[in-house]
Amino acid sequence: EVKTRNKFQGIWRLSKLGVTVDKDPGKDFLGVSDGLLEAIAKVLEFPVAEMLPSEAFTVVRKSFDARKKIKEPKFVYIVDMDVEKLVSLEARTEDFISMLEPRVGLVEHMPHRKISEDLINLVHDCKKIPEDTIRSESGHKIYSPSGRSNMYQTATKPKIAVVGSGPSGLFASLVLAELGANVTLIERGQPVEQRGRDIGALVVQRMLQTESNFCFGEGGAGTWSDGKLLTRIGRNSDSVLAVLKTFVRFGAPKGIMVNGKPHLGTDKLIPLLRNFRQHLQNLGVTIKFGKRVDDLLVEDAHVVGVKVTDSGDSLRSNCQKWGYDAVVLAVGHSARDIYEMLLSHNVDLVPKDFSVGLRIEHPQEVINSIQYSGLATEVRSGRGKVPVADYKLVKYVGGEEGDTCVGAMNRSCYSFCMCPGGQVVLTSTNPSEICVNGMSFSRRASKWANAAIVVSVSTEDFHSLNFHGPLAGVEFQREFERKAAIMGGGNFVVPVQTVTDFLDNKLSVISVPPSSYRLGVKAASLHELFPTHLTEALQHSISMFDKELPGFISKEALLHGVETRTSSPVQIPRSIDTYESESLKGLHPVGEGAGYAGGIVSAAVDGMYAGFAVAKSFDLCSGGI
Numbered sequence: 001e002v003k004t005r006n007k008f009q010g011i012w013r014l015s016k017l018g019v020t021v022d023k024d025p026g027k028d029f030l031g032v033s034d035g036l037l038e039a040i041a042k043v044l045e046f047p048v049a050e051m052l053p054s055e056a057f058t059v060v061r062k063s064f065d066a067r068k069k070i071k072e073p074k075f076v077y078i079v080d081m082d083v084e085k086l087v088s089l090e091a092r093t094e095d096f097i098s099m100l101e102p103r104v105g106l107v108e109h110m111p112h113r114k115i116s117e118d119l120i121n122l123v124h125d126c127k128k129i130p131e132d133t134i135r136s137e138s139g140h141k142i143y144s145p146s147g148r149s150n151m152y153q154t155a156t157k158p159k160i161a162v163v164g165s166g167p168s169g170l171f172a173s174l175v176l177a178e179l180g181a182n183v184t185l186i187e188r189g190q191p192v193e194q195r196g197r198d199i200g201a202l203v204v205q206r207m208l209q210t211e212s213n214f215c216f217g218e219g220g221a222g223t224w225s226d227g228k229l230l231t232r233i234g235r236n237s238d239s240v241l242a243v244l245k246t247f248v249r250f251g252a253p254k255g256i257m258v259n260g261k262p263h264l265g266t267d268k269l270i271p272l273l274r275n276f277r278q279h280l281q282n283l284g285v286t287i288k289f290g291k292r293v294d295d296l297l298v299e300d301a302h303v304v305g306v307k308v309t310d311s312g313d314s315l316r317s318n319c320q321k322w323g324y325d326a327v328v329l330a331v332g333h334s335a336r337d338i339y340e341m342l343l344s345h346n347v348d349l350v351p352k353d354f355s356v357g358l359r360i361e362h363p364q365e366v367i368n369s370i371q372y373s374g375l376a377t378e379v380r381s382g383r384g385k386v387p388v389a390d391y392k393l394v395k396y397v398g399g400e401e402g403d404t405c406v407g408a409m410n411r412s413c414y415s416f417c418m419c420p421g422g423q424v425v426l427t428s429t430n431p432s433e434i435c436v437n438g439m440s441f442s443r444r445a446s447k448w449a450n451a452a453i454v455v456s457v458s459t460e461d462f463h464s465l466n467f468h469g470p471l472a473g474v475e476f477q478r479e480f481e482r483k484a485a486i487m488g489g490g491n492f493v494v495p496v497q498t499v500t501d502f503l504d505n506k507l508s509v510i511s512v513p514p515s516s517y518r519l520g521v522k523a524a525s526l527h528e529l530f531p532t533h534l535t536e537a538l539q540h541s542i543s544m545f546d547k548e549l550p551g552f553i554s555k556e557a558l559l560h561g562v563e564t565r566t567s568s569p570v571q572i573p574r575s576i577d578t579y580e581s582e583s584l585k586g587l588h589p590v591g592e593g594a595g596y597a598g599g600i601v602s603a604a605v606d607g608m609y610a611g612f613a614v615a616k617s618f619d620l621c622s623g624g625i
């Protein structure tokens with residue numbers, strides 16, 4: 001009944017609209033082309049595409065589908081149709097409307113998405129907080145107006161320290177500041193301008209600044225990255241939309257709202273972060289760069305502040321004590337010193353499964369031709385019609401019938417953080433350890449394609465190497481990072497091996513194919529880096545990946561060691577409602593380092609919800625806002 005009543009009004013969503021490459025203006029065009037109108041007319045079974053007014057349609061999502069099993073590669077659209085804007089159409093009659101009958105997966109009537117808009121408004125201007133709309137990812141209500149008087153708004157504001165300016169810390173700061181808290185954002189690294197120079201010195205002069213590098217500094221670990229904005233927590237959820245809209249507000253291209261695989265690239269992330277910083281400062285947030293939190297001030301089992309040292313002060317001799325009402329800990333998973341410090345205060349840390357492996361690099365042309373064959377020439381270093389080709393591979397090894405990979409029993413192997421048109425970078429924060437990751441610029445124009453190939457590991461693996469206790473996973477990571485540094489021979493040289501040699505357990509090729517990694521590579525026996533059962537799992541999965549993407553195993557494919565920091569090896573248990581540590585009051589662990597996020601968007605979402613939760617605990621959400 002409702003559907004019938006709404007037929008002449010409202011928004012209808014049309015899905016799976018395919019437009020072939022020859023009929024589409026290309027990956028960068030996000031409007032309604034003639035080719036798209038044709039596809040819409042086909043789905044609606046409307047006879048004359050030209051009669052459809054393009055202003056009635058809005059592109060919600062545009063992806064490129066070049067899977068082998070489809071006949072012809074095409075752009076695939078999701079489009080919202082505003083029936084009221086079809087007024088100019090003669091055919092807006094009972095006949096036409098009857099074509100809009102809901103068809104599963106193709107045409108559906110859209111309910112009004114009020115909650116999303118409210119959340120976005122909330123983060124942006126904090127004008128109103130509708131009851132019942134602010135829920136954590138787990139569905140728990142974390143905001144409800146209490147009606148009590150707001151002592152912090154009428155008297156002093158609560159003083160909150162947010163430690164770490166990665167996505168989680170930035171969004172926690174944003175929400176708290178918008179809601180009226182007195183926020184200090186403390187970051188051990190440098191602002192993006194200086195951080196860029198420090199990373200330049202690393203790449204050109206081999207000088208690693210231990211506090212300002214690919215992991216530490218403004219924007220966190222994801223700043224010099226591919227800036228992929230994909231997340232497993234639901235692309236269309238209100239919280240993810242709020243985060244993406246906030247990025248757009250700070251300068252990200254609007255296309256990230258529509259693109260099926262949105263990414264920013266380092267060159268777009270840096271100005272975005274500057275705007276974010278400016279906005280926080282306008283809101284009154286005090287930002288302290290180059291200041292490392294070394295300890296917590298605890299009184300009566302409650303955090304009352306932090307001990308801070310200048311990041312340049314390696315002896316930690318000049319520490320200052322800063323008092324706060326609460327501390328949001330958003331330090332990422334490379335701040336291993338923080339884990340040790342938390343243990344010294346008896347904060348619960350629980351070892352968590354994660355994944356380790358190697359980063360594989362192919363010439364981008366190889367991946368383009370595997371994925372697109374005839375269309376590969378359309379890529380043209382990111383300037384062509386179709387996107388630079390990527391891949392995502394997942395296999396479960398050891399569990400299938402006839403599987404000979406005995407040592408690899410029941411493990412997931414998968415590609416991770418694939419960077420098309422990117423480069424391999426050093427993500428160590430300590431000169432005696434080597435670990436790598438990938439980054440790219442927005443056009444993804446480099447001639448290389450890299451991705452981590454990793455296998456899941458758990459406490460049993462940590463125990464098998466005699467690592468026990470809450471930080472067993474950290475020790476496990478460190479073990480292979482140190483081995484990789486030794487295999488590379490020092491000076492940040494990365495050990496590499498051709499895929500073919502890795503699969504054959506041998507080192508036949510001393511002169512390896514070129515790599516995008518700027519600090520030098522050295523041929524090494526990477527098949528001896530991990531315990532045999534993990535190496536077997538990786539070998540087995542690579543062979544299976546080659547069946548899915550024939551040509552993936554090639555002489556030009558080079559494995560780089562080692563990829564260990566795929567996600568946090570630790571989780572810090574916290575309350576589902578208040579986001580407060582279960583073992584230390586006043587401490588709110590958030591983001592990837594606390595084990596509640598994996599990636600830029602999910603970390604931002606976690607920080608955002610933590611901001612609401614902390615604000616609520618200080619009654620900042622009540623009454624007159």
Ligand code: FAD
Nearest residue numbers: 164166168188216220221222225228293332591592599600
């Ligand atoms: P982080 O981003 O790690 O931020 C933590 C911050 O805390 C850092 O700035 C650090 O300097 C600071 N800090 C640490 N200790 C202290 C202390 N004691 N005192 C003060 N400050 C401290 N994810 C994606 O979704 N897409 C990608 O394309 C992508 N590419 C990546 C590429 C690279 C090279 C790397 C390293 C990561 C990439 N990631 C990517 C992962 C993503 O960056 C992280 O998941 C995300 O940044 C986690 O956010 P966070 O806020 O929890 O922590």
